[in-house]
Ligand code: AMP
């Protein structure tokens with residue numbers, strides 16, 4: 095190692111013959127050099143240890159974070175080797191917080207809920223909402239317009255006439271009450287002020303319900319937070335609405351099953367109607383098997399047909415399950431799954447064809463399970479919109 099310039103200067107500008115140096119000088123220099131070297135080595139060692147230490151305590155192993163939110167179960171999976179050097183636990187904390195924030199702002203209740211405040215406000219009163227609530231409401235209104243009213247986030251008054259507890263409905267609501275509830279449905283009666291991000295009702299008694307897209311949005315938001323931290327592989331599942339980021343770190347796809355809507359829980363082999371192996375996708379499912387009630391032997395879905403003002407009745411021709419795969423938005427997958435349930439197989443096909451270059455210009459796939467008119471056996475119809483606006487329909 096070359097000596098520092100100062101040491102040479104100290105010994106004089108000219109090199110001196112060894113015999114002219116004082117006898118103790120070489121030893122002192124060697125001692126100094128050794129001390130300096132040791133100090134430098136110690137500094138380097140300390141620096142390396144400090145720089146590496148958080149590697150020792152930072153946990154980078156796979157995290158599966160399970161929690162309850164939006165009246166369902168959520169799971170955030172952050173694998174080892176996800177592309178970020180941050181702790182997987184810390185990343186899961188951030189993603190969970192993002193999901194909980196959507197619930198806090200857009201759930202029907204709670205201190206911070208914009209929806210609670212809006213639903214409690216009389217007609218004509220402006221309610222300012224959080225920018226993220228605003229973005230989701232604007233999406234809901236867009237889907238309402240483009241679906242010709244099949245998707246409608248103001249179905250609350252009709253939904254409120256029924257209890258969806260999977261039990262028998264004691265008495266069908268009165269026709270007059272149903273007519274009144276229907277008159278309080280219509281997203282065109284939700285006024286909005288873009289500048290102030292404010293919403294207000296045109297008619298008293300109306301309510302906003304983001305239940306058909308909020309889970310999908312929450313999954314997107316959790317993934318967006320992870321992406322901002324450098325994560326390249328993750329999966330967020332909120333009550334069956336999934337957003338996949340990349341594939342698994344080993345290069346294999348994520349796997350998801352399509353539930354058989356008529357599975358009676360006895361035969362495990364019959365639980366699934368299909369399997370999906372995917373990377374980078376939003377996946378959402380709507381159907382008649384999780385949230386429903388029965389009345390006089392008929393099953394009714396928690397999905398309302400806003401055009402007739404009644405819950406969809408399960409049966410031939412009505413989708414028992416719709417699973418949508420969107421390339422990059424779980425909100426869009428969620429909204430479309432609900433919309434296709436309302437529209438059914440034929441109008442659903444027309445909607446997909448109409449919006450192939452609009453809502454679905456980045457491509458989309460929908461798998462619809464519909465009981466057949468004659469024998470009730472399940473038809474499986476797969477609709478695929480490609481990025482050039484083409485629609486193909488296959489039936490098994
Ligand atoms: P999903 O499970 O995503 O299909 O959403 C169903 C939920 O969305 C219901 O529980 C209602 O809260 C709400 N909803 C019901 N019918 C509609 C509809 N036609 N358009 C939009 N949201 C609806």
Ligand code: MG
Nearest residue numbers: 306428429432
């Ligand atoms: Mg939905």
